Amino acid sequence: GFPNNSMKAFSAMLGKVVTDKDQLSNVGIDPRLFRAFNVEAVPTYVAVSTDFDLCSGLNCTTSVPTHDKITGNVSVRYVLDTFVTAHGPGAGVASVALRNLSKGV
Structure with a gap:
């Protein structure tokens, strides 16, 4: 769930990690992503290696990149920290987000 069951608190915390308004579009709560x-189960965190296109139907299957x-x-x-230290496919994007979080941006 959301911190303190508050979407507003969640958005504020998300804003500390995602500093560029254009990058906010990379964060999604979308049934197709689920x-x-x-x-x-939630919360689930996913960091992908590349962009990808979601299928638009309700019964289709999306081929996702390594993540x-x-x-x-x-x-x-x-x-x-876990994504970065594991050097997996999402390490690059996780590293940027971790730097932003550490700066309090």
């Missing part, structure tokens, strides 16, 4: 990445994925009640900092 299906594409086989999200069965890192963590599910559990952990902090954003923990997730980003």
Whole structure:
């Protein structure tokens, strides 16, 4: 769920990680993303290696790029640290987000 069950608090925290308004479009809460990445529990964090196109239908399947994925009640900092230190496919984008989070941006 959202911190303190508040979408407003979630948005404020997200704004500390995603500083460029154009990059906010890279963050999604979309049923198609849940299906594409086989999200069965929340929170689930996914960092992808490249852009990709989601299928637009309700019954279609999207071919997703290589990615890192963590599910559990952990902090954003923990997730980003884990992605970066594992040097997986999402390490690049996680590294940028971690720097932004550390700067308090």
